Amino acid sequence: MRIVLLGAPGSGKGTQAQKLVAGQGIPQVSTGDLLRAELKSESALGLRAKTDMDAGRLVADGLVLQIIERRLEKDDVRNGFILDGFPRNRTQAEDLARLLAEIEKPLDAVLLLDIDMEILSKRLTGRRTCSVTGKVLNIHFSPQQDLDACIAAGGELLYRDDDNEETIANRLGVYQEQTRPLIEFYRSAGLLRVVDAMGTVEEVAQRMQEALDS
Numbered sequence: 001m002r003i004v005l006l007g008a009p010g011s012g013k014g015t016q017a018q019k020l021v022a023g024q025g026i027p028q029v030s031t032g033d034l035l036r037a038e039l040k041s042e043s044a045l046g047l048r049a050k051t052d053m054d055a056g057r058l059v060a061d062g063l064v065l066q067i068i069e070r071r072l073e074k075d076d077v078r079n080g081f082i083l084d085g086f087p088r089n090r091t092q093a094e095d096l097a098r099l100l101a102e103i104e105k106p107l108d109a110v111l112l113l114d115i116d117m118e119i120l121s122k123r124l125t126g127r128r129t130c131s132v133t134g135k136v137l138n139i140h141f142s143p144q145q146d147l148d149a150c151i152a153a154g155g156e157l158l159y160r161d162d163d164n165e166e167t168i169a170n171r172l173g174v175y176q177e178q179t180r181p182l183i184e185f186y187r188s189a190g191l192l193r194v195v196d197a198m199g200t201v202e203e204v205a206q207r208m209q210e211a212l213d214s
């Protein structure tokens with residue numbers, strides 16, 4: 001299946017994408033992860049993307065399209081993929097449709113993770129990654145034993161560079177202005193399936209599965 005996950009930053013897209021990877025046996029393609037890898041390797045593309053990423057703004061469409069094109073040429077996406085964090089505006093959605101039409105592999109579904117905007121802020125400001133296990137945790141919502149397990153393993157709970165308050169506000173603003181209109185775009189295309197993203201990871205994962213089966 002070829003799936004797009006749509007949702008505000010903090011709606012649980014990354015976590016649910018990982019669940020879908022396990023359930024569907026197809027890879028997650030996250031433009032955020034791909035861009036962070038470019039940054040880490042200090043590639044020309046990564047360096048060009050850095051200022052916008054640090055500020056929580058969208059990276060130029062041309063750069064994102066370049067990395068997505070490269071990624072969708074790989075063998076492991078032949079049977080499908082879960083797009084997480086792409087498209088994020090109308091231009092990217094049209095680019096994606098064109099790209100997939102060229103290879104005659106259109107999208108099967110767009111899953112919208114629907115969530116209360118107030119909860120989002122807590123999810124984003126509380127998000128940490130364990131430096132040892134790589135597990136994504138939240139100081140407000142994760143069970144204390146999971147947080148303790150990271151420390152017991154000798155790890156630290158690290159912020160992502162773009163998880164500070166100003167950047168978070170920018171990212172939510174960008175979502176409202178540029179990404180939210182994609183809900184209507186995909187609804188009119190008959191691809192949209194709305195999933196209630198409130199509740200535990202397992203509950204939301206179950207709803208995602210039901211939305212895909214329906």
Ligand code: AMP
Nearest residue numbers: 031032052053057058059064085086088
């Ligand atoms: P994410 O991990 O998806 O929250 O992405 C982190 C940052 O990478 C975003 O705040 C943007 O600066 C950049 N980014 C990721 N995906 C895109 C995209 N599709 N278009 C433009 N910028 C993106």
